[in-house]
Amino acid sequence: MMRTPKLMAVLAHPDDESLGVGGTLAKYASEGADVFLLTATRGDSGRFRGYRLDDPQHPGPLALANIREAELRAAASVLGVREVSILDYHDQHLDRANPRDAVTTIVGHIRRVQPDVVLTFGPDGAYGHPDHIAISQFTTAATVAAADRAFPCDEIEALQPHAVSKLYYIAWPESTWKAYQSAFRKLVSTVDGIERQAAPWPDWAITTVIDTRSFWSTVWRAICCHESQVTAYGRLKDLSPDDHEALWGQQSFYRVFSTVNGGRGRETDLLEGIRP
Numbered sequence: 001m002m003r004t005p006k007l008m009a010v011l012a013h014p015d016d017e018s019l020g021v022g023g024t025l026a027k028y029a030s031e032g033a034d035v036f037l038l039t040a041t042r043g044d045s046g047r048f049r050g051y052r053l054d055d056p057q058h059p060g061p062l063a064l065a066n067i068r069e070a071e072l073r074a075a076a077s078v079l080g081v082r083e084v085s086i087l088d089y090h091d092q093h094l095d096r097a098n099p100r101d102a103v104t105t106i107v108g109h110i111r112r113v114q115p116d117v118v119l120t121f122g123p124d125g126a127y128g129h130p131d132h133i134a135i136s137q138f139t140t141a142a143t144v145a146a147a148d149r150a151f152p153c154d155e156i157e158a159l160q161p162h163a164v165s166k167l168y169y170i171a172w173p174e175s176t177w178k179a180y181q182s183a184f185r186k187l188v189s190t191v192d193g194i195e196r197q198a199a200p201w202p203d204w205a206i207t208t209v210i211d212t213r214s215f216w217s218t219v220w221r222a223i224c225c226h227e228s229q230v231t232a233y234g235r236l237k238d239l240s241p242d243d244h245e246a247l248w249g250q251q252s253f254y255r256v257f258s259t260v261n262g263g264r265g266r267e268t269d270l271l272e273g274i275r276p
C-alpha cells in the first residue's frame with residue numbers, strides 16, 4: 001500500500017492558513033493526505049475586534065494570543081488539518097528572530113513529520129509583510145537543511161535527515177489580488193515608513209494552479225473561526241456564493257523546487273510526481 005502523502009504549510013500568523021491556502025489545505029485533507037500546519041506566531045500584536053492595543057476593549061497581547069491560538073486550532077480543524085504546531089515567536093518580530101534558531105526549529109518539525117510537500121509564503125511576503133518574508137526565508141532554508149545530515153542541532157539529533165520532494169511559494173496573480181482586495185480591503189504593510197503593497201506574480205511564473213471550488217464554503221467557515229479578527233473580514237460577509245467561489249475557488253503557487261517532476265507545463269496538483 002502506498003504511503004499517505006504528507007503536506008506541511010509553514011506560515012506566520014493565525015488566519016494565514018485560511019485566507020492564504022485554506023482551499024488547498026481543505027482539498028488535500030479531504031483527499032486523504034495528512035496535512036500539517038506550522039504557525040510561527042500567535043498573532044499577539046493584532047487588533048481585537050477592531051480595537052487597537054491601547055484601547056481598553058483590547059484584552060492585551062497575551063490574552064489575544066490565547067484567543068487567536070484557539071481560533072487557529074478551530075479553523076485548522078474545519079480545514080481538516082491533522083496537527084497544528086505553534087513556534088511562539090512574537091507577531092511582527094519574526095524578521096528579527098535568530099535565523100539559526102528559527103531554521104533549526106523548522107528543521108526539527110520537517111524531520112519529525114517528513115512531509116512530501118512544503119508550502120510557505122513567497123519572498124514578497126504577499127504584500128511585503130516582514131513576518132511573511134521571514135517565514136519564507138526560514139522555511140526555504142529549513143527544507144534544504146532538513147535533508148543535510150551535516151546540519152546539526154542538539155534537540156533534533158535523534159531525528160533522521162528528511163528530503164522534502166517539493167517546495168511551493170504562495171504566488172497570486174494580478175487577477176486574484178484584484179478579486180481579493182476589492183472584496184476584502186487593500187492590503188498594505190508600512191515598514192520603516194515605506195508603504196508596501198500587494199506583489200502580484202506574473203502569470204507566466206505561476207507553475208501550479210489548484211482547483212479548490214468545491215471547498216469555498218469550508219474555507220469561509222474556517223475564516224469565520226477567527227472571530228477576534230472579524231471586523232477586518234466584515235466586508236467578506238456580504239459576498240454572494242459566486243463571489244466566494246471566485247475568491248477561494250482557485251489557488252496558485254510557484255514550485256520552488258521538485259525532485260519528482262518538472263517541465264514547463266502548468267501543474268494542477270501539488271502531489272504530481274508523488275502519487276501515482
Ligand SMILES: [Zn+2]
Pocket residue numbers: 012013016129132
Ligand atoms: Zn499573515
